[in-house]
Amino acid sequence: MKRIRVLPNNQARDPREGVDVMLGAVGFFGVGFFVITVVSEITGADALGWALTLLAFVIAFAGLLVVRRRITDRVTATRSAEEAAGHRSSP
Amino acid sequence: MSAIAGPATTQAETSALRGERTTTAHKVGRRKRRSQSTRTIVSAIVISLWCLLPFYWMIVTSFRDVGYTFDTTPWFTHFTFDNYVTALSTNLGNHLGLALLNSLIIGGVTTVVCLLFGIFAAYALARLDFRMKGIVMGVILGASMFPGVALLTPLFQLFTSWGWIGTYQALILPDISFALPLTVYTLVSFFREMPWDLEEAARIDGCTQAQAFRKIILPLAAPAVFTTAILAFIASWNEYLIASQLTTDATQTVTVAIAGFTGSQPHQEPYTAVMAAGVVVTVPLVILVLIFQRRIVAGLTAGGVKG
Numbered sequence: 001m002k003r004i005r006v007l008p009n010n011q012a013r014d015p016r017e018g019v020d021v022m023l024g025a026v027g028f029f030g031v032g033f034f035v036i037t038v039v040s041e042i043t044g045a046d047a048l049g050w051a052l053t054l055l056a057f058v059i060a061f062a063g064l065l066v067v068r069r070r071i072t073d074r075v076t077a078t079r080s081a082e083e084a085a086g087h088r089s090s091p
Numbered sequence: 092m093s094a095i096a097g098p099a100t101t102q103a104e105t106s107a108l109r110g111e112r113t114t115t116a117h118k119v120g121r122r123k124r125r126s127q128s129t130r131t132i133v134s135a136i137v138i139s140l141w142c143l144l145p146f147y148w149m150i151v152t153s154f155r156d157v158g159y160t161f162d163t164t165p166w167f168t169h170f171t172f173d174n175y176v177t178a179l180s181t182n183l184g185n186h187l188g189l190a191l192l193n194s195l196i197i198g199g200v201t202t203v204v205c206l207l208f209g210i211f212a213a214y215a216l217a218r219l220d221f222r223m224k225g226i227v228m229g230v231i232l233g234a235s236m237f238p239g240v241a242l243l244t245p246l247f248q249l250f251t252s253w254g255w256i257g258t259y260q261a262l263i264l265p266d267i268s269f270a271l272p273l274t275v276y277t278l279v280s281f282f283r284e285m286p287w288d289l290e291e292a293a294r295i296d297g298c299t300q301a302q303a304f305r306k307i308i309l310p311l312a313a314p315a316v317f318t319t320a321i322l323a324f325i326a327s328w329n330e331y332l333i334a335s336q337l338t339t340d341a342t343q344t345v346t347v348a349i350a351g352f353t354g355s356q357p358h359q360e361p362y363t364a365v366m367a368a369g370v371v372v373t374v375p376l377v378i379l380v381l382i383f384q385r386r387i388v389a390g391l392t393a394g395g396v397k398g
Contacts, residue, residue, distance in 0.1 A: 017225045024229015025236070 015075060019068045026064060030057040146373070153366035160362050174367035183353050186340065187368055190348035194328055195375070197259060197344060201266040201327040202320050209274030209323075210316065214304060216275070217282035228279070235272030239265075239332050247336055257339035265333045270323040277322065281315035282308075317383045325376060345372045 014020075033054040040047035148165075155162065156169035178187055215221075216228060246265060247256075255261040285308065293303040309316075331346040338347055349368045352361055 014225070017228075020223075020225020021229040021232060024226035024231075025233040026229070027226065028230045028233030 016068055016071050019064055019071060023061065023064050023068065026057055026061050030054065030061055033057055149366045149369050152363055153370045155363055157361075157363050174363040175371070177361065177364040178352075178368040178371060185348065185352055185364075185368075186343070187345070187348055187371065189341075190343055190345045191372070191375070193259075193338075193342055194344045194346075194372075197262050197266060198324045198327040200259070200263050201270055202324045204263070204267050205270045205274040205323045206316060206320055209271055209278055209319065210309070210312075212275050213278030213282055214308070217279045218287070231272045231275055234268070235276070239269065243332065243336055246333065250337060256337055257342050259342060261337045262330075262334055262342070262344070265337075266327045266330055269330070270326045273326060274319050274323050277319045278312070278315055281312060285311060321379060321383060324379065328376065 033050055037047050037050040037054050039045075040050055151165070151167055152160065153174050154167055154170050154172070155174075156171045157173070159169045162168060177183070178185065181188075216224060242265065246261075250256050250261045289307050289311065290303045293307045294300070298306065328344075329346065330344070331350070334344045334347050335350065338344065343351075345368075349365055349372065352365050352368065
């Protein structure tokens with residue numbers, strides 16, 4: 001079993017954490033609206049409003065995923081630049 | 092000579108000018124600080140009055156004779172204790188004492204369960220590194236934002252089919268779901284600010300991670316735990332919506348009991364007795380805060396770590 005790592009004392013907070021929190025909240029409501037839409041469709045109730053709301057949440061979720069990917073790319077680029085600078089300065 | 096005296100005079104003039112500027116800067120700074128503190132004091136007074144005035148009005152009305160219920164005199168007039176007698180007596184079908192006991196049981200159990208799960212969850216979210224941690228936090232945030240009224244009908248149907256209507260667990264379970272996100276979020280922010288060097292020192296001294304948590308972190312987190320406990324208890328104590336639908340006379344909470352207060356005359360709204368009951372209901376919360384006031388000291392860990 002993989003052992004869960006304890007965060008080191010001086011570790012800076014992950015810059016993606018804020019986006020992750022928003023992803024979780026939007027995803028939570030997205031799942032809720034998905035269930036409501038499916039149940040409305042199956043039972044023959046009017047599902048248009050629920051479906052449109054679900055669409056809005058899906059778009060928001062996708063937008064947040066794009067933002068997260070951009071942050072990840074930026075962090076990776078910064079890290080590799082720092083590593084390269086470190087290699088150059090070392091004798 | 093004049094060539095030497097010239098720069099010396101200029102230097103003296105410059106230093107005098109500098110000194111004047113420093114004095115002016117000091118004066119401006121002092122004036123700014125004074126105006127800031129005045130603004131803070133005025134804001135604090137306005138906020139305190141804003142929060143305390145309704146409570147003051149409740150106390151004044153609770154001690155006023157029924158015949159003068161709508162008297163707008165802002166201080167105590169026509170003083171009487173009758174409203175408290177009416178509120179606490181069971182002759183008119185009001186059961187405030189029983190409702191207080193029910194609220195205490197429901198609030199107490201909710202608080203204990205929330206703390207039990209909330210402390211471990213918050214520690215893991217603040218300290219451990221695992222995948223999708225942020226998303227778990229987001230789901231907790233989403234659950235806390237969920238409107239309670241949307242849960243009312245499903246809960247009623249579910250608890251009816253389980254035969255839980257009029258039982259304590261029918262209120263404890265939804266209350267936990269509302270108070271647990273609050274508990275987790277409050278404790279996560281506290282655990283994050285905690286000096287982890289203490290835990291590391293405990294680990295170096297031979298403690299396991301669980302022992303370090305139990306012997307070092309938990310005692311240090313006591314102020315946050317007590318603050319969170321009070322918040323969770325108040326959230327459960329003030330809950331009305333779910334309690335109004337899922338309780339019977341035997342298990343009704345104080346909020347429901349007060350809402351259903353009846354007067355001595357038919358169609359009479361007993362405002363003064365309701366105000367008296369409101370005061371009685373607020374007293375346990377005030378006592379709770381006063382008891383744990385010493386524990387709720389911010390910055391208990393300040394000075395624990397140097398450097």
